[in-house]
Amino acid sequence: MNELIAVAAITVLAVISPGPDFAMVTRTSYAYGRRHGLLAALGIACGVQVHVCYAVFGIALIITHSPLLFLAMKLLGAGYLLYLGYKSLTSTSALSIDAASGPALSNRQAFAQGFLTNALNPKTMLFVVAVYSQVVQAGSSWASSLGYGLFMSAAHWLWFSLVAVFISAPGVRQRLLARQRMLDRVIGSALIGLGLWVLWPEFAQEVMAGVGV
Numbered sequence: 001m002n003e004l005i006a007v008a009a010i011t012v013l014a015v016i017s018p019g020p021d022f023a024m025v026t027r028t029s030y031a032y033g034r035r036h037g038l039l040a041a042l043g044i045a046c047g048v049q050v051h052v053c054y055a056v057f058g059i060a061l062i063i064t065h066s067p068l069l070f071l072a073m074k075l076l077g078a079g080y081l082l083y084l085g086y087k088s089l090t091s092t093s094a095l096s097i098d099a100a101s102g103p104a105l106s107n108r109q110a111f112a113q114g115f116l117t118n119a120l121n122p123k124t125m126l127f128v129v130a131v132y133s134q135v136v137q138a139g140s141s142w143a144s145s146l147g148y149g150l151f152m153s154a155a156h157w158l159w160f161s162l163v164a165v166f167i168s169a170p171g172v173r174q175r176l177l178a179r180q181r182m183l184d185r186v187i188g189s190a191l192i193g194l195g196l197w198v199l200w201p202e203f204a205q206e207v208m209a210g211v212g213v
Contacts, residue, residue, distance in 0.1 A: 007131055007148050014127050015159045020081055021196050025119045027088060027158045027187045028110060029167035030176040036110035038163025043114025045157035050119040051128035052149030055117070056142075070122070074199065080120045081195030084113070088188030128152065 019043050029037030062069070118124055131152075132145070166172060176183055 007151065010131055011152050011155050015155050018192060019119055019123070020117050021114070021156070021160060022025050022114060022163065023187050023190050023194070024029050024084060025163050026167055027184070028113065029164045031180075032105045032110065033173070034164060034168035036107070037111040037168050038161055039107055040114035041157055041160035041164050042117045043111040044160050045153040047115045047118030048124065048128070048153045048156050049149060051125045052152065054125060055128050055132040056145050056149065074122050078195040078199045080116055081191050084117065084187045085112055085191030085195060087185045088191060091184050174179070
C-alpha cells in the first residue's frame with residue numbers, strides 16, 4: 001500500500017507540473033478545438049507507455065548508462081520540441097472558433113503530436129525510470145509493475161483531458177483566439193526554451209570539459 005501511495009503521489013505531482021505536454025495540449029485545444037485537444041491528451045497517455053516499457057524491460061537502464069544512446073534520445077526529444085516551438089512562433093494563420101476556418105489538422109496528427117511530445121521527452125523517461133527503480137520494489141510482480149504503468153498513463157490522460165476541455169470551452173477559447181498571435185509566441189518560446197533546457201546539461205558539460213574544469 002505504501003508503494004502504491006508513493007507512486008500515485010509522485011505521478012500526480014509530475015503530471016500537473018508545467019512542461020511540453022501542457023504547452024502542446026493548450027495550443028492544440030484553443031487552436032483546433034476540444035476533439036483535437038482530447039486526442040492529443042490520449043497521445044500523451046500512450047506515449048507514457050513507451051517509457052514504461054523502457055523501465056519494465058530494463059531498456060531504460062541501458063540508455064541511461066550509455067552516454068551515446070542517451071544523447072541521441074535527448075537530441076531527438078529536444079529537436080521535436082524546437083520544431084513545435086518554431087511552428088508556433090512562425091504561425092501566421094488567423095484562427096477563429098469556427099473549426100472550418102482554421103488550418104486543417106487531422107485526428108491522426110493531433111494524436112501523433114501528443115504521442116511524440118511525450119515519447120521523445122527524456123525527462124519523462126527519467127521520471128518513469130526513477131519511479132520503477134526507487135519506489136517499486138525489486139520483487140514486485142509483473143502485474144503490479146504493468147498496473148503502475150497504466151496508472152501513470154491514466155493520470156496523464158485524465159489531467160490533460162481536463163486541460164483540453166477547459167481550454168476548448170467556447171468562452172475561454174474565444175478569448176484565447178483573440179490573443180492568438182501573442183499566445184503562439186509565448187507557447188512557441190516556452191517549447192523552444194524547454195528544448196534548449198533538455199540540451200543544456202550536455203552543452204554545459206562539454207564547455208566545462210573544454211576549459212579543463
